[in-house]
Amino acid sequence: MNQDLTKGSPGKVLWAFCLPMFGSIVFQQLYNIADSLVAGKWIGENALAAVGNSYNITLIFIAFAFGCNIGCSVIVSERFGAKDYRSMKTSVYTTLAASAALCTILMAAGLFSCGGLLRLMKTQEEIMADSLLYLRIYIWGLPFLFYYNIATGIFSALGDSGTPFRFLAVSSAANVAVDILFVKAFSMGVAGVAWATFLCQGVSCALSLALVIKRLSEIETDGPVPVFSWDILRRIAVIAVPSILQQSFISVGNMMIQGCINGFGVSVAAGYSAAVKLNNLVITSFTTIGNGISNFTAQNLGAGKYGRIREGARAGVKLVWFLCIPFCLLYIVCGKQVLLLFLDRSSAEAMAAGRQFLWILSPFYPVIAAKLMTDGVLRGVSAMRRFMAATFTDLILRVVLAYVCSGLTHSPAGIWCAWPVGWSVAAVLSIWFYRGECGRLMAGNASRAKEIR
Numbered sequence: 460m461n462q463d464l465t466k467g468s469p470g471k472v473l474w475a476f477c478l479p480m481f482g483s484i485v486f487q488q489l490y491n492i493a494d495s496l497v498a499g500k501w502i503g504e505n506a507l508a509a510v511g512n513s514y515n516i517t518l519i520f521i522a523f524a525f526g527c528n529i530g531c532s533v534i535v536s537e538r539f540g541a542k543d544y545r546s547m548k549t550s551v552y553t554t555l556a557a558s559a560a561l562c563t564i565l566m567a568a569g570l571f572s573c574g575g576l577l578r579l580m581k582t583q584e585e586i587m588a589d590s591l592l593y594l595r596i597y598i599w600g601l602p603f604l605f606y607y608n609i610a611t612g613i614f615s616a617l618g619d620s621g622t623p624f625r626f627l628a629v630s631s632a633a634n635v636a637v638d639i640l641f642v643k644a645f646s647m648g649v650a651g652v653a654w655a656t657f658l659c660q661g662v663s664c665a666l667s668l669a670l671v672i673k674r675l676s677e678i679e680t681d682g683p684v685p686v687f688s689w690d691i692l693r694r695i696a697v698i699a700v701p702s703i704l705q706q707s708f709i710s711v712g713n714m715m716i717q718g719c720i721n722g723f724g725v726s727v728a729a730g731y732s733a734a735v736k737l738n739n740l741v742i743t744s745f746t747t748i749g750n751g752i753s754n755f756t757a758q759n760l761g762a763g764k765y766g767r768i769r770e771g772a773r774a775g776v777k778l779v780w781f782l783c784i785p786f787c788l789l790y791i792v793c794g795k796q797v798l799l800l801f802l803d804r805s806s807a808e809a810m811a812a813g814r815q816f817l818w819i820l821s822p823f824y825p826v827i828a829a830k831l832m833t834d835g836v837l838r839g840v841s842a843m844r845r846f847m848a849a850t851f852t853d854l855i856l857r858v859v860l861a862y863v864c865s866g867l868t869h870s871p872a873g874i875w876c877a878w879p880v881g882w883s884v885a886a887v888l889s890i891w892f893y894r895g896e897c898g899r900l901m902a903g904n905a906s907r908a909k910e911i912r
Contacts, residue, residue, distance in 0.1 A: 464618050464755045465540055465762040470774035477751040477778060479620040481744055497638040497652050506649050507801060508725050509589035511732025512582050515714045516573065517597050522706030523565060524601075524608040527558045529750060530699025532612035533839060534691065536754045539617060540761030545680040551671070552686045554609055554695060562605045569598040580714050581721045583728075589649040596653035603657070603664040610667035614674075615754050622670065626663050634659040701843035705850045712854045716861045716874060723812075723871050730812030731871070733801035738820055741786050745779050745828045749835035756839025765900040772836050772893065779828035790821040816875045823879040830886035833893035840900065845892035853885035 464472055498506040531554040538547035573594045582590055611623040634655055641651030720731050752775045759767045789797065794817045795810065802809050830849065837846040857877045864873030 464536075464758040465764050465767065469755075469767050469770040470777075473751065473755060473771055473774045474778060476618065476620050476755070477748045477775070479624040480615065480747050480751045481782065497635075497642050498649060502642060502648055505586050505725065505729075506589055507732055508583070508729045509586040509649055510593055510652065511728060511735070512577060512580060512586065512590045512717065512721075513594040513597065514732070514736075515580065515710065515717045516576050516594055518710035518713060519707055520565060520569065520598070520601055520604065522710055523561060523703050524605045525706050526699040526703030527554060527561070527605060528608040528612035529702045529753065529838060530554070530695040530697075531609055532616045532750065533698045533753055533757045533841070534695050535613060535616035536757035536839075537761035540758030544678050545682065545684055546691070548675055548678070548680060548684045549686070549688050550691050550695065551613055551675060552684070553688050553691045555606070556687055557692055557695075558605050558609060559602075562601050566598055566601050569601070570595065573598065576714070579718070581718045583721065583725055586725065593649050593653045596650065596657055600657040600660055603660040606668055607660060607664040610664070610671045612750075613671050614667075615751065616757075617674065618754070618758070619674075620751065623667070626667055630659045630663040633662075698838065698841060698843065701847050702838070705847055708851065709854050712858045715858050716877075719861055719865055719874055720871060724808075726806060726808035727812045727871050729802065729806065730798075730809035731816060733798050733809070734813035734816040736801070737790065737797060737817065741821075741824060742827065742831075744782070745824075745831045748775060748779055748782075749831040749838075751775070752832055752835030753839040756836050760840055760900075765897075768836060768839070768900065769897050772832060772897075775832040775835065776829055779832060780825055783824045783828055787821045787824055790817040794818065812871055815872055819872070819875040820878050823882055826879070826886050827882040830882065830889045833889040836893050837889070837896060840896055842892065842896050845896070846889075849885045849888040849892060852888055853881040855881075856884060857881035 464476065466472075498510045531550060534550045535547050538544070538550060574591055577587060577590050577594070614620070614622050637655035637659060638652050641647045641655050645651060647654065717728075717731075721728050752771060755771045755775075756768050759765070759771070794814045798810055798813045798817075802813065830853075834846055834849070837843070857880075860877035860880055861874040864876055865871065867873060
């Protein structure tokens, strides 16, 4: 059901709204984790490395889908908070139309350049064919990825985080089952895990879009609703383009880091592929809760309730710090057991690389969690330049330090150490920018109150 995030205790509202979002992204990550798990356990170490190499490129496409999600979600949240339902519906229709054109361009570009991108990452010859096969099948499923992400963004904008959770719980479980069916029963290899993701995302996309259309039809508006607006598209782009650039540059940075990792051999690449999926489960979960903070911020911005924005950010930080504890303990204490879901016991070098990665990064999860929550506020108030400045600082530091430290230590441990440094510096910047934006909003609110008096 649609939920007004401008009413009630900010802490209670956010916990009720964000926890289903957290559950949703955990199931969303099962798509990629399932691919790596099945590839590593039932096909082999080379297949796991192949899926891991392809994953870095798929993150570029995910970046565009995420940008469309957050751009639409923030504008729809703001209009929903302001009770401007006519403009809210136009925002949805405009996003759907613009995303169709963008998705078509990306599919053509991806199919043309995927081989070159894999070679740019120094992909080993023994895994090149499987990497290319997985990637091409994934690209044909981009429309499902885009429109599913837009649908979940709309649900979140309307204060409904439960519906995406239910969709993902069912489709992710189905994806695991179909992965195993295609690989074990039909012996389809890497193609099997790719086609399983394609089919399950397609079903989720169709069902979620149908429900979005139904939900919008139940909201009454005065007069006809325009199906496209250049002005609204511009406002969506102001949010979406920086988010796309941020995620895309992070993906490019990850590809550069992958190239550095590939220089240490297939075993280290396989260990990294398994460990980074576990790490991304945490980071993406926190990013999704940050998106919830963006929805909360945008609704209250539209309603003029600026004091609630700061209260919501504090509640969001408490929530993610609470969620950090089990992940930190799991990866530090039980890292080997978790990695065995992906790796064979005989893969000693891969296991050592994966465990080392998790040990170095997981203690810093509270730091990156605080950054992602303040990023959510910055996106919600459209302070995109500041948001990008903090994110690019993290990316640049990680890429540069990965090459410098690995060269100095002649070990992948030098690469892993780049993450905590980038996270820590970027967190300081994001918190500083957040405090400035909150101060600006409160000062503007006080000025308007004086004018009214």
